[in-house]
Amino acid sequence: xxxxxxxxxxxxxxxxxxxxxxxxxxxTAVMTLLMGSxxxxxxxxxxxxxxxICLLLIWISALVIAITTTARQIPAERENRTIFPLLAKxxxxxxxxxxxxxxxxxxxxxxxxxxxxxxxxxxxxxxxxLAVIQYLQALWLHWVMLAIVVGLALLGSLVxxxxxxxxxxxxxxxxxxxxxxxxxNQVALQQxxxxxxxxxxxxxxxxxxxxxxxxxxxxYDHPGxxxxxxxxxxxxxxxxxAMLLLGAWLLFRRKPLxx
Amino acid sequence: MNRPVRHSLLLLLLxxxxxxxATLLQPRVATWGQRHAADSLMKVVLGDxxxxxxxxxxxxxxxxxxxxxxxxxxxxxxxxxxxxxxTASPEDHAEHDPDPASPGxxxxxxxxxxACEMSFLGPPRDWIEAFGRRFMVTEHTHLKGGKEREMLxxxxxxxxxxxxxxxxxxVASYWLRNLGKFQEAERFLREGLRNNxxxxxxxxxxxxxxxxxxxxxxxxxxxxxxxxxxxDERESKKDKPDLLALDELTVxxxxxxxxxGNLARAIEWLQRALRASPRPxxxxxxxxxxxxxxxxxxxxPSP
Amino acid sequence: MWQxxxxxxxxxxxxxxxxQYAAPQNNTESGSKNMEVILxxxxxxxxxxxQNGQGKKVAVKGLNLKVHAGEVFGFLGPNGAGKTTTMNVLxxxxxxxxxxxxxxxxxxxxxxxxxxxxxxxELTYYYKFLTAEELLRFYARLFGxxxxxxxRRIDQLLRLVELEAARKRPIxxxxxxxxxxxxxxxxxxxxxxxxxxxxxxxxxxxxxxMKVREIIQRLKNEGKTVFFSSHELGEVETVCDxxxxxxxxxxxVEDRVSALVEKHQANLEQIFLSLIGYQAEVTx
Numbered sequence: 001x002x003x004x005x006x007x008x009x010x011x012x013x014x015x016x017x018x019x020x021x022x023x024x025x026x027x028t029a030v031m032t033l034l035m036g037s038x039x040x041x042x043x044x045x046x047x048x049x050x051x052x053i054c055l056l057l058i059w060i061s062a063l064v065i066a067i068t069t070t071a072r073q074i075p076a077e078r079e080n081r082t083i084f085p086l087l088a089k090x091x092x093x094x095x096x097x098x099x100x101x102x103x104x105x106x107x108x109x110x111x112x113x114x115x116x117x118x119x120x121x122x123x124x125x126x127x128x129x130l131a132v133i134q135y136l137q138a139l140w141l142h143w144v145m146l147a148i149v150v151g152l153a154l155l156g157s158l159v160x161x162x163x164x165x166x167x168x169x170x171x172x173x174x175x176x177x178x179x180x181x182x183x184x185n186q187v188a189l190q191q192x193x194x195x196x197x198x199x200x201x202x203x204x205x206x207x208x209x210x211x212x213x214x215x216x217x218x219x220y221d222h223p224g225x226x227x228x229x230x231x232x233x234x235x236x237x238x239x240x241x242a243m244l245l246l247g248a249w250l251l252f253r254r255k256p257l258x259x
Numbered sequence: 260m261n262r263p264v265r266h267s268l269l270l271l272l273l274x275x276x277x278x279x280x281a282t283l284l285q286p287r288v289a290t291w292g293q294r295h296a297a298d299s300l301m302k303v304v305l306g307d308x309x310x311x312x313x314x315x316x317x318x319x320x321x322x323x324x325x326x327x328x329x330x331x332x333x334x335x336x337x338x339x340x341x342x343x344x345x346t347a348s349p350e351d352h353a354e355h356d357p358d359p360a361s362p363g364x365x366x367x368x369x370x371x372x373x374a375c376e377m378s379f380l381g382p383p384r385d386w387i388e389a390f391g392r393r394f395m396v397t398e399h400t401h402l403k404g405g406k407e408r409e410m411l412x413x414x415x416x417x418x419x420x421x422x423x424x425x426x427x428x429x430v431a432s433y434w435l436r437n438l439g440k441f442q443e444a445e446r447f448l449r450e451g452l453r454n455n456x457x458x459x460x461x462x463x464x465x466x467x468x469x470x471x472x473x474x475x476x477x478x479x480x481x482x483x484x485x486x487x488x489x490x491d492e493r494e495s496k497k498d499k500p501d502l503l504a505l506d507e508l509t510v511x512x513x514x515x516x517x518x519x520g521n522l523a524r525a526i527e528w529l530q531r532a533l534r535a536s537p538r539p540x541x542x543x544x545x546x547x548x549x550x551x552x553x554x555x556x557x558x559x560p561s562p
Numbered sequence: 563m564w565q566x567x568x569x570x571x572x573x574x575x576x577x578x579x580x581x582q583y584a585a586p587q588n589n590t591e592s593g594s595k596n597m598e599v600i601l602x603x604x605x606x607x608x609x610x611x612x613q614n615g616q617g618k619k620v621a622v623k624g625l626n627l628k629v630h631a632g633e634v635f636g637f638l639g640p641n642g643a644g645k646t647t648t649m650n651v652l653x654x655x656x657x658x659x660x661x662x663x664x665x666x667x668x669x670x671x672x673x674x675x676x677x678x679x680x681x682x683x684e685l686t687y688y689y690k691f692l693t694a695e696e697l698l699r700f701y702a703r704l705f706g707x708x709x710x711x712x713x714r715r716i717d718q719l720l721r722l723v724e725l726e727a728a729r730k731r732p733i734x735x736x737x738x739x740x741x742x743x744x745x746x747x748x749x750x751x752x753x754x755x756x757x758x759x760x761x762x763x764x765x766x767x768x769x770x771x772m773k774v775r776e777i778i779q780r781l782k783n784e785g786k787t788v789f790f791s792s793h794e795l796g797e798v799e800t801v802c803d804x805x806x807x808x809x810x811x812x813x814x815v816e817d818r819v820s821a822l823v824e825k826h827q828a829n830l831e832q833i834f835l836s837l838i839g840y841q842a843e844v845t846x
Contacts, residue, residue, distance in 0.1 A: 002703060002706055006703035006704055013692065040412040042440070043411070080688070088679065141394075217327075222327070
């Protein structure tokens with residue numbers, strides 16, 4: 001486990017030493033504050049539009065950070081040839097996959113924490129109130145969802161040669177699931193056989209990332225989720241991530257490396 | 260001449276060339292299009308493409324009004340078609356809207372239509388859908404208690420993106436009036452009128468603001484009469500004119516005149532409304548009532 | 563006998579704790595040490611699927627090598643001879659098609675076999691956002707070296723590779739020579755008993771080469787085993803005790819440098835060219 005943590009540590013250092021995170025955070029902050037500086041119809045109490053925009057920017061930024069950070073990990077190790085001194089140490093390929101996953105997930109979590117802190121400050125400063133339970137649930141589920149996204153990008157980095165193509169495909173898949181995943185069963189029912197079965201199978205196979213988007217509950221002061229539902233969603237993400245990591249490990253294990 | 264001086268001179272030369280070219284090109288560029296001269300940043304950046312986004316933000320206002328409970332494009336395909344909730348004034352609007360002149364029939368239809376449209380979530384088809392619903396808003400509610408203000412920014416943005424979309428101004432004004440923001444409502448409607456000078460819809464809304472909220476029936480009368488003229492100008496020659504708008508304008512004018520004691524004028528407006536109203540018999544009854552009062556010598560303002 | 567001894571040592575490492583094993587503990591058995599086989603390949607065969615998808619390419623054909631403790635062993639061959647493939651097998655990057663390879667008597671398929679080795683690859687661009695100190699600390703963690711011990715070794719190694727002044731600077735600011743030296747430091751972080759160096763002086767200026775040579779010499783004096791590939795035959799002749807020359811995946815010769823020079827009455831470069839068939843072509 002020490003090896004996995006060591007590998008994760010390098011990924012986290014990479015996140016805070018590269019400019020990506022800062023650029024995205026500043027961009028989010030500037031856009032939110034810019035929107036916040038506008039007073040619509042002389043009513044300073046209006047807040048949900050600002051929270052909505054801020055959360056949307058956080059979602060986009062978190063996906064960009066998680067996918068781009070993960071997509072470049074193993075290809076960069078190969079391109080810079082650091083994979084060779086790494087695997088020449090008593091490190092297994094499984095540990096590399098686990099370490100990279102843990103690093104990317106924790107790094108995304110740290111970034112997410114900073115973003116949500118900013119959101120909390122914006123929200124509290126406008127409304128002088130914060131639905132703490134919904135806020136924590138939204139943060140937790142968002143982070144849990146990123147575990148699946150990181151797993152997906154890690155698997156993709158072993159399938160696709162270029163990190164850019166992997167990142168693009170991951171973005172399309174993740175956004176596709178977030179926007180359409182919930183409705184695939186409806187789409188399936190409108191199709192003739194055998195397309196119906198194919199679409200329905202896809203619906204059952206894809207990770208349902210849309211569950212983890214509870215922005216509406218947070219924005220419109222709906223009651224929080226039941227903790228058992230949170231737990232079940234976490235379990236689902238855990239199982240799905242484990243499956244993706246297993247796939248990544250199996251692929252990486254078979255991949256010959258030529259120094 | 261040493262190298263830095265040479266480089267500086269070269270830089271100066273290039274800057275002079277840029278400046279000269281700019282002065283030469285400026286008058287020509289002005290004839291290429293109007294985008295650069297646009298008064299809003301959105302127009303400069305997005306051009307006419309901004310109109311595409313305007314609808315999104317208008318819908319976003321509706322989503323906010325329903326606290327996130329809103330049909331997706333897939334749900335809307337299956338849901339029965341109805342008039343847009345924000346502009347159709349269903350049950351929640353009725354709570355705020357004491358307007359006696361609003362035709363009740365539309366309200367009832369919209370109410371049931373809206374409820375039907377918004378019951379887009381049928382029973383879950385599978386466990387994924389059933390579990391997924393625990394993470395989304397599944398209750399049909401409307402903002403209330405002043406929280407309606409939360410949808411106003413979206414309407415403002417929508418209007419910025421598409422200033423020719425009249426609906427945005429009327430809906431925003433409706434809610435601004437309900438929230439007691441009369442000055443803001445007037446300013447926004449005036450802005451809409453500048454962008455849509457012949458809009459009888461905006462004029463109608465402006466008249467309501469003057470009449471109902473600012474207690475200025477004279478300005479309301481002027482605005483509504485202008486509205487009727489605009490309607491005549493724009494709609495009278497059409498095969499399918501917007502009769503509902505004419506009905507609203509004329510009925511409101513009739514009410515105004517009746518309150519002012521100008522019964523003859525009120526009858527005139529109602530006779531105009533007779534041709535536009537979906538319930539002419541009700542209008543006819545009112546005309547007859549007014550005629551009776553007029554015959555009885557009652558040109559005093561109604562209580 | 564030697565194999566059993568080495569296996570016991572590996573087990574000893576497991577029992578004694580990971581980092582302790584790297585200490586130069588073999589001095590007590592110096593009598594048998596020179597006979598101890600540190601690296602061995604037995605009938606090693608590596609086949610690749612040809613890039614055009616037709617048939618197979620044999621990169622290494624039944625290679626048998628033995629490197630003893632305390633030796634500096636030069637592994638020579640022209641480009642495409644199979645040197646790197648052999649190293650890849652030794653490091654576990656590529657699996658052998660047939661035969662096997664052992665480090666300290668443990669099959670290279672076991673990650674534990676790499677606990678006591680240090681590897682310097684050719685042209686590696688280390689994590690450029692890390693400083694030399696952080697990089698070495700990261701590799702030390704992979705070996706499970708405790709922090710205090712890691713700090714001591716990092717100081718020692720940075721002094722050895724003359725990067726003390728630049729230890730807090732990000733690697734992205736390093737010159738090529740400095741990167742190669744930090745690479746050498748990472749290869750030594752676990753105080754390895756066997757060093758595998760792939761073209762260690764590649765791309766370095768004469769001063770850089772001299773420094774690397776000095777370090778190898780120093781390691782040799784400390785009793786370390788060094789297995790390295792190089793194209794610099796003069797350098798090999800200066801540093802190595804024994805050499806192996808391979809061509810087209812086959813071992814052509816394996817002997818002491820002095821013995822080869824004596825036997826062929828020529829310098830190492832001429833012997834090398836002769837063995838790979840270059841001379842024959844010229845004369846033909």
